[in-house]
Amino acid sequence: MQGQHLTQFLISEQRRVGGTGELTLLLTDIAGACKGIGHEVNRGALAGNLDSIGSHENIQGEVQKKLDVLSDEIFVNSLSWTGHLAGMASEEHDEIIPIPEGYPRGKYLICFDPLDGSSNIEVNLSIGTIFSVLLAPNDNPTAEDFLQPGTQQVAAGFCIYGPTTILILTTGNGVNGFTLDRNVGEFILTHPNITIPEDTSEFAINMSNHRFWEAPMRRYVDECVAGKSGGREKDFNMRWLASMVAEVYRVLMRGGLFTYPMDEKLKTKGGRLRLLYEANPMSFIVEQAGGMASTGRERILDIQPVSVHQRVPVILGSKNEVARLVAYHLEG
Numbered sequence: 001m002q003g004q005h006l007t008q009f010l011i012s013e014q015r016r017v018g019g020t021g022e023l024t025l026l027l028t029d030i031a032g033a034c035k036g037i038g039h040e041v042n043r044g045a046l047a048g049n050l051d052s053i054g055s056h057e058n059i060q061g062e063v064q065k066k067l068d069v070l071s072d073e074i075f076v077n078s079l080s081w082t083g084h085l086a087g088m089a090s091e092e093h094d095e096i097i098p099i100p101e102g103y104p105r106g107k108y109l110i111c112f113d114p115l116d117g118s119s120n121i122e123v124n125l126s127i128g129t130i131f132s133v134l135l136a137p138n139d140n141p142t143a144e145d146f147l148q149p150g151t152q153q154v155a156a157g158f159c160i161y162g163p164t165t166i167l168i169l170t171t172g173n174g175v176n177g178f179t180l181d182r183n184v185g186e187f188i189l190t191h192p193n194i195t196i197p198e199d200t201s202e203f204a205i206n207m208s209n210h211r212f213w214e215a216p217m218r219r220y221v222d223e224c225v226a227g228k229s230g231g232r233e234k235d236f237n238m239r240w241l242a243s244m245v246a247e248v249y250r251v252l253m254r255g256g257l258f259t260y261p262m263d264e265k266l267k268t269k270g271g272r273l274r275l276l277y278e279a280n281p282m283s284f285i286v287e288q289a290g291g292m293a294s295t296g297r298e299r300i301l302d303i304q305p306v307s308v309h310q311r312v313p314v315i316l317g318s319k320n321e322v323a324r325l326v327a328y329h330l331e332g
């Protein structure tokens with residue numbers, strides 16, 4: 001019900017499914033961590049948070065920003081001791097993060113991207129935190145225990161730090177959005193039962209990679225760009241924010257197609273976006289909102305992961321456009 005506090009909403013969900021309350025507590029802790037990250041993002045240069053930390057790279061070979069590291073610390077520190085997790089995997093850690101010795105353990109695993117879209121930090125555009133919750137097969141998990149297909153996710157969400165701070169959440173029963181009311185420090189249900197329109201005339205892709213794309217992607221985008229004068233006889237609009245959280249949020253609000261496809265430069269890496277903590281949680285959310293998510297050749301949620309930091313091509317959003325692009329891929 002619109003206006004509900006996040007905790008109230010989670011407790012009514014827990015009652016509906018007859019849960020024990022452990023997921024409610026975990027999600028409340030995640031929301032708390034997101035508030036902490038949002039606070040640091042918001043303080044920006046006032047707290048020296050935009051400073052560089054030199055040339056340190058994460059396992060992805062990407063330069064870490066100070067806020068990437070700070071956000072990761074906030075997430076890990078907020079969740080390690082709660083007793084709801086058996087282990088964590090973060091974009092910013094080469095190895096999985098165990099729960100420290102002597103701390104209570106719980107039945108869930110979490111995979112997260114503490115700060116997504118971090119190339120936008122210094123230009124003051126929307127960035128966010130993405131997370132995926134899985135069941136832990138045991139309370140001392142190895143990296144292999146995290147390699148579960150996206151269909152096994154218990155919950156997924158992201159928090160976007162934009163003009164307003166909004167938490168988007170699914171536990172497999174639709175998608176809801178909660179806006180942070182800074183006066184009371186609570187996330188309030190403002191966007192209940194989000195659904196993605198099936199049709200769209202908006203697409204999002206990094207056009208500078210055009211010459212490296214595979215033929216089906218070039219065909220699709222060239223048709224969009226041709227607009228009314230082309231085979232589709234319809235004009236399209238284009239957006240590119242270089243921030244997956246912001247792109248997916250836009251798709252949830254008004255439809256659209258978002259893609260970071262396979263291209264010649266990415267072939268050896270498998271794609272650009274990470275399966276466990278970017279593609280899977282976003283695909284779960286998009287499907288729960290009535291959209292579709294695919295690599296072009298298979299449903300993202302069906303992929304059997306082979307490594308924690310695995311990358312995949314991503315095409316997601318309004319069902320009919322994603323289906324068209326998948327059909328182009330299958331035609332070859």
Ligand SMILES: O=P(O)(O)OC[C@H]1O[C@](O)(COP(=O)(O)O)[C@@H](O)[C@@H]1O
Pocket residue numbers: 062091113115116117118119206242243244245260
């Ligand atoms: O710089 P590019 O090639 O446009 O890539 C942008 C993509 O990279 C990302 O920023 C990757 O996420 P991180 O910032 O967590 O590394 C996505 O959010 C975004 O879609």
Ligand SMILES: [Mg+2]
Pocket residue numbers: 113115116117244278
């Ligand atoms: Mg990211």
Ligand SMILES: [Mg+2]
Pocket residue numbers: 068091113114115116117118
């Ligand atoms: Mg990141």
